[in-house]
Amino acid sequence: MTPDDPTTPPGRPLDLPNISLAPKVVLHDHLDGGLRPATVLELAREVGYPDLPADDAESLARWFRDAADSGSLERYLETFAHTVAVMQTPSALRRVALECVRDLAADGVVYAEVRYAPEQHLARGMTLDEVVEAVLAGFRDGEAEAEAQGRPILVRCLVTAMRHAARSQEIAELAVRYRDDGVVGFDIAGAEAGNPPTRHLDAFEFMRANNAHFTIHAGEAFGLPSIHEAIAFCGTDRLGHGVRVIDDITLPPGTDLAAESFDGVELGQIANMVRDKRIPLELCPSSNVQTGAVASIAEHPFNVLARLRFRVTVNTDNRLMSDTTMSKEFYRLAQQFGYGWADFERFTVNAMKSAFIHFDERLALIDDVIKPGYAVLVG
Ligand SMILES: O=c1[nH]cnc2c1ncn2[C@@H]1O[C@H](CO)[C@@H](O)[C@H]1O
Ligand SMILES: [Zn+2]
Secondary structure: OOOOOOOOOOOOOOOHHHHHHOOEEEEEEEHHHOOOHHHHHHHHHHHOOOOOOOOOHHHHHHHHHHHHOOOOHHHHHHOHHHHHHOOOOHHHHHHHHHHHHHHHHHOOEEEEEEEEOHHHHOOOOOOHHHHHHHHHHHHHHHHHHHHHOOOOOEEEEEEEEEOOOOOHHHHHHHHHHOOOOOEEEEEEEOOOOOOOHHHHHHHHHHHHHOOOOEEEEEOOOOOHHHHHHHHHHOOOOEEEEOHHHHHHEEOOOOOOOOOOOOOOOEEOHHHHHHHHOOOOEEEOHHHHHHOOOOOOOOOOOHHHHHHOOOOEEEOOEOOOOOOOOHHHHHHHHHHHHOOOHHHHHHHHHHHHHOOOOOHHHHHHHHHHHHHHHHHHHHO
């Protein structure tokens, strides 16, 4: 395409360096899925964890990506044993949290909600409160550093309960206890099949009774019934993935998934509810391919959902396991579906609108950071 070509999107070229300059918002990023490979190695040496599958950073990075590329959520989740094992002391958690903020800020992320499961970090004697405080301290270190470097980022935390376990009520209480210190919500994660959202109904009701936000991993490894429960019974604010909502959308045979508009599409009750209520979808394209939720980026329903005006957001899920960043996720989507800066801006504003911080703070980021940032790139 030449600059005179009317199909050339306006503004700077859509390459990775430019995309990394664009303000980005991530709502779905796991702390224990985003460690630097070199840090995993160093912490393993420090805490005496002998079971890492590789002993140099490059091989370890490759191992995580390949092992996570399993086509099964259960096998994908097995890789977390190694990251969780080295995140069992306050200093390790604080360091990992600080590096997480550094990496997100370096990628142009301006607002992040980072989640992890405090109950998985008690193996060496920390309490749930100590875990939360160590992570929050690391986030504050990172925010102060980024501010000093002229790359401000706001990082908030979601605490996750493991859905196969039985601590969700405690974790929901933890979220509420730390709501004024940077914990903005609650979530459940882990193996979805066999552990439906309603298994943790009490925890969600507790959050609602306390006017507190939550999201639910639903519609990833299990389909519509999980999404239905998350919305109709649990009253979730957002859907973690929610990608299988596509199962409730009928497309005419032979539909091109990269099209700019979709005619003759029929939505079922659940899909309509998700769209009518503007329930945000925390879509994580690369992760969805690795866990087998979708067969490939080309077959990802991201574009269908975006063009049908669902509240789609772009997320990393696990930067280590997927060898990804927000910029890479944007780039992959642009390559596949032909997006330009205006699309990226829309997905970013969608995410900011869906954040769990207060309305005035969201608006300030949209008006003062996101819109001016994209205006520069569009030129
Ligand atoms: O995409 C996902 N689906 C379900 N569970 C996940 C996903 N990514 C990570 N975790 C799980 O969440 C825990 C807390 O961060 C991780 O330890 C992992 O077991
Ligand atoms: Zn996730």
